[in-house]
Amino acid sequence: MTLDFLADATGIAEQVINWRRDLHQHPELAFNEIRTATIVAEELRQLGLEVATGIGKTGVVGILSGASDGPTVMVRFDMDALPIKEISPAPYVSQTPGVMHACGHDGHTAIGLAVAHLLSPHRSRMQGQVKFVFQPAEETSNGAYAMIEDGVLENPRPDVALGLHLWATAPLGQVGVAPGAIMAGADIFEIVIRGKGGHGALPHETRDPLLAATQVVNALQSIVSRNVNPLDSAVLSVTSFEAASAFNIIPSEARLKGTIRTYANDVHEIARSRLHEVSTGIATAMGCEAEVMCTRLTPPLVNDPDVIPVVLRAIAPYIEPNRILPDLKTTGAEDMAIFLEHIPGCFLLVGAGFTDGRAIYPHHHPQFDFDESALPLGAAMLASAVAAYVIPG
Numbered sequence: 433m434t435l436d437f438l439a440d441a442t443g444i445a446e447q448v449i450n451w452r453r454d455l456h457q458h459p460e461l462a463f464n465e466i467r468t469a470t471i472v473a474e475e476l477r478q479l480g481l482e483v484a485t486g487i488g489k490t491g492v493v494g495i496l497s498g499a500s501d502g503p504t505v506m507v508r509f510d511m512d513a514l515p516i517k518e519i520s521p522a523p524y525v526s527q528t529p530g531v532m533h534a535c536g537h538d539g540h541t542a543i544g545l546a547v548a549h550l551l552s553p554h555r556s557r558m559q560g561q562v563k564f565v566f567q568p569a570e571e572t573s574n575g576a577y578a579m580i581e582d583g584v585l586e587n588p589r590p591d592v593a594l595g596l597h598l599w600a601t602a603p604l605g606q607v608g609v610a611p612g613a614i615m616a617g618a619d620i621f622e623i624v625i626r627g628k629g630g631h632g633a634l635p636h637e638t639r640d641p642l643l644a645a646t647q648v649v650n651a652l653q654s655i656v657s658r659n660v661n662p663l664d665s666a667v668l669s670v671t672s673f674e675a676a677s678a679f680n681i682i683p684s685e686a687r688l689k690g691t692i693r694t695y696a697n698d699v700h701e702i703a704r705s706r707l708h709e710v711s712t713g714i715a716t717a718m719g720c721e722a723e724v725m726c727t728r729l730t731p732p733l734v735n736d737p738d739v740i741p742v743v744l745r746a747i748a749p750y751i752e753p754n755r756i757l758p759d760l761k762t763t764g765a766e767d768m769a770i771f772l773e774h775i776p777g778c779f780l781l782v783g784a785g786f787t788d789g790r791a792i793y794p795h796h797h798p799q800f801d802f803d804e805s806a807l808p809l810g811a812a813m814l815a816s817a818v819a820a821y822v823i824p825g
């Protein structure tokens with residue numbers, strides 16, 4: 433029996449789009465995905481999956497068991513929205529003030545339900561099981577950790593983990609399937625520079641932390657340009673500079689915040705250690721002291737080289753070879769990376785950009801939207817990749 437998941441997905445496309453639009457109208461922030469999780473759990477139960485809720489606070493896990501033993505394939509979907517006020521003429525605009533699905537996670541949740549619908553009719557032929565993981569709080573980078581703490585990677589432990597992100601800046605019909613690190617590891621940092629405040633007219637009696645902080649901002653730009661190997665890549669952005677407060681007061685403290693993005697551990701180590709050295713060295717030279725705090729949010733997202741060929745074979749019937757992008761990468765971060773640190777897997781970037789002339793806005797923009805035709809295509813590709821592991825050909 434030949435499986436045509438794209439035909440099956442197209443058959444339920446209207447339902448999938450309805451799920452997405454309903455979720456889009458009712459977005460929920462990290463760890464508050466209560467309505468969303470209720471809908472997900474109910475749909476999975478109706479399909480006969482064994483469902484557990486409250487995993488990682490608001491996460492949902494559904495197990496689709498086959499008729500006989502075999503590998504466990506995890507498929508992961510994120511459910512949370514962002515604190516953004518949506519600007520949209522669409523009839524499905526957010527009904528929750530100041531909250532918006534501006535990253536496409538409404539689409540991911542709808543795709544997850546579609547994959548369950550596509551695979552559940554085949555359970556009698558299935559050798560192994562599918563673990564559906566609907567994750568909270570991706571945007572705050574702690575939902576995956578919360579689910580792992582609650583045991584999502586055990587009983588059963590997945591042998592492989594698959595997932596996807598709708599990608600509005602790639603046109604509909606293109607798919608990124610790249611080996612290695614495709615999304616960056618992300619650190620956040622904060623630097624507090626302390627000096628001695630005083631009168632703005634008497635700078636010689638102060639140790640000015642504001643002036644020191646401006647030198648630190650400049651010098652930090654030398655890390656990527658002068659410390660990181662030019663053949664590697666990294667980002668270091670200072671995104672916040674605070675120092676109070678009046679025209680005639682030299683403050684006693686200045687505060688910088690920012691982020692580091694890297695794809696490899698050695699580059700990450702260089703950037704982190706130089707962040708400390710540059711900040712403390714410059715502050716000292718300027719008569720101040722710097723306290724540097726740097727926290728890793730997520731590791732790089734690394735696709736497993738053994739899983740990639742299986743996925744490529746599985747999606748081949750649904751996408752032309754020249755529409756597969758083997759080097760689509762981004763300096764954005766994704767906490768799917770945390771699951772992929774433990775379980776080999778593959779994360780697809782599914783092109784969802786409008787191709788009919790409608791404006792394309794980036795993820796996290798108040799006018800973000802995507803082409804919903806990507807929903808059945810994404811579901812078909814993912815279902816086919818799962819089937820490659822658990823449904824004998």
Ligand SMILES: [Zn+2]
Nearest residue numbers: 535571795796
């Ligand atoms: Zn996002």
Ligand SMILES: [Zn+2]
Nearest residue numbers: 535536537597
């Ligand atoms: Zn996202």
